[in-house]
Amino acid sequence: MANAPLAIRPVSSKADTRDFIELAYRLNRGDPNWVPPLRSEVAAAINPKKNGWFSHAEAQLFLAERDGRPVGRIAAHIDRLALEMPAEQGFGPGTGFFGLFEAEDANVARALMNTAQDWLRKKGMTRVVGPVSLSIWEEPGLLVQGHDHPPTVMMGHHKPAYRNYIEDAGFAPVKQLKTYELDITREFPPLVQRIIALGEKNDRIRIRTVDKSRFAEEAAIILAILNDAWSDNWGFVPLTPPEIDDVGKKLKPIVFEKLIRIAELDGEPVAFMITLPDLNEAIAPLHGNLFPLGWAKLLWWLHRGKARTMRVPLMGVLKKLQGSRMASQLAFMMIEYIRRDAVADFGASRGEIGWVLDDNQGMNAIAETIESRVNRVYQIYAKELG
Missing domain, CATH: 3.40.630.30 (Gcn5-related N-acetyltransferase (GNAT))
Structure with a gap:
């Protein structure tokens, strides 16, 4: 009562x-x-x-x-x-x-x-x-x-x-913090396609998939870029190796090589993009339980690797490139390559990017340029303790 x-x-x-x-x-x-x-x-x-x-x-x-x-x-x-x-x-x-x-x-x-x-x-x-x-x-x-x-x-x-x-x-x-959604079955606007085409002609640029057999090494590369790229952002706290280990164990079943890209410039890893199939599509019907049959349904979903929605939880480019045309070009190239594979190999039709800080002008501009729209907003509050 x-x-x-x-x-x-x-x-x-x-x-x-x-x-x-x-x-x-x-x-x-x-x-x-x-x-x-x-x-x-x-x-x-x-x-x-x-x-x-x-x-x-x-x-x-x-x-x-x-x-x-x-x-x-x-x-x-x-x-x-x-x-x-x-x-x-x-x-x-x-x-x-x-x-x-x-x-x-x-x-x-x-x-x-x-x-x-x-x-x-x-x-x-x-x-x-x-x-x-x-x-x-x-x-x-x-x-x-x-x-x-x-x-x-x-x-x-x-x-x-x-x-x-x-x-x-x-x-x-x-x-x-905002998330953006978009129809990934549609090609990006002509301006974005031209930027990508120019990048593909640049011998200094290499956009590669990750190698899951070298999971720890690839994770270390991404962590190094992430902690540099995000270090000036509001709310930044560096990710530590124990946390990366936990995330790796948790997400490894839904890590697919074609959905994670590392961008190299003159052979140096300078940017990355992580995309995950929306595991919530599989766990929503399980009501929080893996047993008695939930584990079998989840394993089947993971084996098929099919998802309607793909989420981009993390992107990053080294600070020394931020604000440059090169940074935007690398971002558009990674987004486009992953978009193609998500549709062709995983049957995805919807993408979600975020979260993105409301004052992250570069990322918000990229989201708008590829014609995505804000679909969810999260708010963080603060209070002084008297």
């Missing part, structure tokens, strides 16, 4: 952890566009022994209950690498986070927010940013536009009411 006393306590047992995980399935069950994540993946994400993010971070999970029944949850967390970042890039000294937020009603939300802020304050934090669940590289931001269709792989989906809950708690928007 809504009038029953509300209790909030730290998650401290296996039973608590199970309740923390299961709450999201109950609260979102009626939303046809919410994709139930695999329970095993959620459990691994919040387990310090199974998530490399915890090598430089700590988190406390909280559960809200009425009459012993879970009605809300939240994580309060501190990322030591984020504390080392320049404050003008969004995080920096004194910045803590909240995430993994779910609430049955406004009163529960308010109590959870207060609890997370109290924990962060006691840890010496002076500011809180969120929702970020848990790493900025995982599911950052609250969905504020695009509730009418399901998210793609590794993107969040939230109740519209959560926006009011967060803003009523005194949080103000600080950044928007």
Whole structure:
């Protein structure tokens, strides 16, 4: 009952952890566009022994209950690498986070927010940013536009009411992240085709697929470009080797060589583009369970390698080339080559790019030039801790 006393306590047992995980399935069950994540993946994400993010971070999970029944949850967390970042890039000294937020009603939300802020304050934090669940590289931001269709792989989906809950708690928007969608069965505009054709005549440029048999070596090349390319971006926190290892294990089954390109200039790797088939198409019908038959359905989907939607979660070009015509040319070439193969070999018809920072002029311009449109917007909030 809504009038029953509300209790909030730290998650401290296996039973608590199970309740923390299961709450999201109950609260979102009626939303046809919410994709139930695999329970095993959620459990691994919040387990310090199974998530490399915890090598430089700590988190406390909280559960809200009425009459012993879970009605809300939240994580309060501190990322030591984020504390080392320049404050003008969004995080920096004194910045803590909240995430993994779910609430049955406004009163529960308010109590959870207060609890997370109290924990962060006691840890010496002076500011809180969120929702970020848990790493900025995982599911950052609250969905504020695009509730009418399901998210793609590794993107969040939230109740519209959560926006009011967060803003009523005194949080103000600080950044928007956008995703773009496009029909990839259509060729790009003539201007883009001319840029690509010129690049193909340039002997200095090589656009290659990755070699999955050298997975660790290729991942290291991409990580080096990524950490350089994104280092000046708002919210940047360097990805670490333990996190890359985790991502590699998690995503290796949906890593296809033709969908990941590395651009070389004079033999030097200078840019990359990662594309993933939308795994959510396969896991949505499983209701979060691999057993008894979910694993077989998932294996069949992975074996076929067919997907309607392809998501581009990451692109990057070395800082020394950013803002140049060469950077745009390399980007268009990688996008076009992957587009062709996604349609021809994987039966894809739809692409999604993002997330993209609202002030990333270069990437937003590329998205607009290939005639994509914004389909989802995520908002990140911040609040000073008094």
